[in-house]
Amino acid sequence: MTQISYQTRRSQIETYFDRNAVQAWARLTSDAPVGRVRATVRAGRDRMRSTLLSWLPENMHGMRLLDAGCGTGAMAVEAAHRGAAVLAIDLSPTLVNLARERQPIIRSGGSIDFRYGDMLDPALGDFDFVVGMDSVIHYEATDAVRVLAGLAQRTRAAMLFTYAPSSPALEIFRAVGKLFPRGDRSPAIVPVAEKKMHRLLRYETQLADWNIGRTQRIASSFYTSQALELIRQ
Numbered sequence: 001m002t003q004i005s006y007q008t009r010r011s012q013i014e015t016y017f018d019r020n021a022v023q024a025w026a027r028l029t030s031d032a033p034v035g036r037v038r039a040t041v042r043a044g045r046d047r048m049r050s051t052l053l054s055w056l057p058e059n060m061h062g063m064r065l066l067d068a069g070c071g072t073g074a075m076a077v078e079a080a081h082r083g084a085a086v087l088a089i090d091l092s093p094t095l096v097n098l099a100r101e102r103q104p105i106i107r108s109g110g111s112i113d114f115r116y117g118d119m120l121d122p123a124l125g126d127f128d129f130v131v132g133m134d135s136v137i138h139y140e141a142t143d144a145v146r147v148l149a150g151l152a153q154r155t156r157a158a159m160l161f162t163y164a165p166s167s168p169a170l171e172i173f174r175a176v177g178k179l180f181p182r183g184d185r186s187p188a189i190v191p192v193a194e195k196k197m198h199r200l201l202r203y204e205t206q207l208a209d210w211n212i213g214r215t216q217r218i219a220s221s222f223y224t225s226q227a228l229e230l231i232r233q
Helices: 003-020 022-028 036-054 074-081 093-102 141-152 168-177 194-203
Strands: 064-068 085-090 111-116 127-132 155-163 210-220 223-232
Touching (some): 022 036, 036 210, 036 223, 064 074, 074 085, 074 111, 085 093, 093 111, 141 194, 194 210
Parallel strands (some): 064 085, 064 127, 085 111, 127 155
Antiparallel strands (some): 155 223, 210 223
């Protein structure tokens, strides 16, 4: 991993979500009315979350799950309701505090430990499953794969993550986004072709004992994301 590139990107993402986008993100991830564009993003994220959850066991008692890039905690809550011991981490302390405020009572025997910090911190321990929904889409593909390779060293069963699939429409959105003043922009999403992503995963030596499993694209107007499952052999 290019450490400078990764650390710089982490800092940009933390700044954006913790300082510039908190109110918008809080509204997007609630039941509050939103505009047409954000409504399509909300619908797409809901479908993506349901897809990733459908790839996890229904009964997760005795299992530990890392929600990498937990945001306001919707994924973590659903996994905890299935009995999982969830460690939910995000770069933004403000979003993590919002997730704590929204956390419902978990009666299934599951639990959630919300934290802010680096999902690659080895002090977080080992996990049965790792889920990263839209948490590596702002990194270059090579850095994203190396993030996954680092997480794989502490994961026993499977990793589920999403990336931005390259498409003409997404490239247009990126080009338009560059027209806005820098202070108004979110960290750019980095699209990658599906074949390239699969190739990078197969050639990453630290993922030699992992197989590519299910994949599913979710497209909802202004939201497009590709889910991918990595399974330990």
